[in-house]
């Protein structure tokens with residue numbers, strides 16, 4: 001493909017997502033000299049990215065992987081310190097009609113928010129892959145290769161069909177991509193840059209105020225981004241127990257307010273409108289009460305039992 005534009009034939013019963021035919025965004029294609037890497041993990045990744053010869057010139061610091069590798073020395077975590085299965089299309093029959101079935105994580109095998117009701121936690125804990133000892137970053141070179149193959153070549157790729165339609169990617173599935181550790185590793189920041197470059201739409205699912213930090217907001221494109229902030233309750237003693245590692249709910253509401261002032265990003269779960277978020281937030285908390293009745297009862301008895309977040313699916 002020479003001009004990297006996609007012409008999609010839209011079946012009659014499918015409405016094309018706005019912006020299907022778009023050139024690459026020139027913002028990230030400046031050819032500033034990029035650092036080279038030769039560490040045990042960064043070296044092979046850098047070679048992959050270099051071999052792509054992509055128009056997108058990343059300035060990602062691949063040495064973060066070497067730093068993590070050195071940190072564990074002779075006791076590398078089971079499964080390694082790079083998370084590989086980070087993008088997936090949910091194929092189960094009951095997922096087929098869901099707008100959120102194409103999903104991506106920037107960290108895997110854990111989430112520091114550690115919610116009591118998390119389905120990923122219950123699924124991975126029994127396999128001893130939950131926060132053992134921490135969530136690990138995804139392979140940025142593999143991410144780059146997917147987008148490069150689909151949008152800069154004609155080669156086959158298992159996600160070509162769905163990505164060519166620019167089916168929105170759900171960011172945050174088995175882990176929250178906006179954990180504050182991303183300030184250090186910047187993997188989510190890199191994903192946002194890649195999505196902006198390829199003009200790829202996405203829906204952020206988060207429980208974190210990090211999304212409204214200036215260095216993240218500067219990467220969000222309101223034409224591509226939709227944001228869903230999950231606020232399960234504004235009862236802080238309760239949230240400290242059911243979402244022990246997650247940011248304070250008032251910080252999350254504050255982040256929504258910041259985002260709303262800056263641009264017309266999406267809405268919070270259960271239609272919390274950000275114009276009058278205080279009163280609507282109370283309404284949302286009432287909506288969530290039936291689900292949390294179980295947790296509250298356990299809380300009173302001073303023992304939180306495992307639950308499931310599938311109610312939010």
Ligand code: SF4
Pocket residue numbers: 111112113114115117118119120121173174175176207309
């Ligand atoms: S923020 Fe999401 S992924 Fe992280 S523990 Fe909570 S429910 Fe699980």
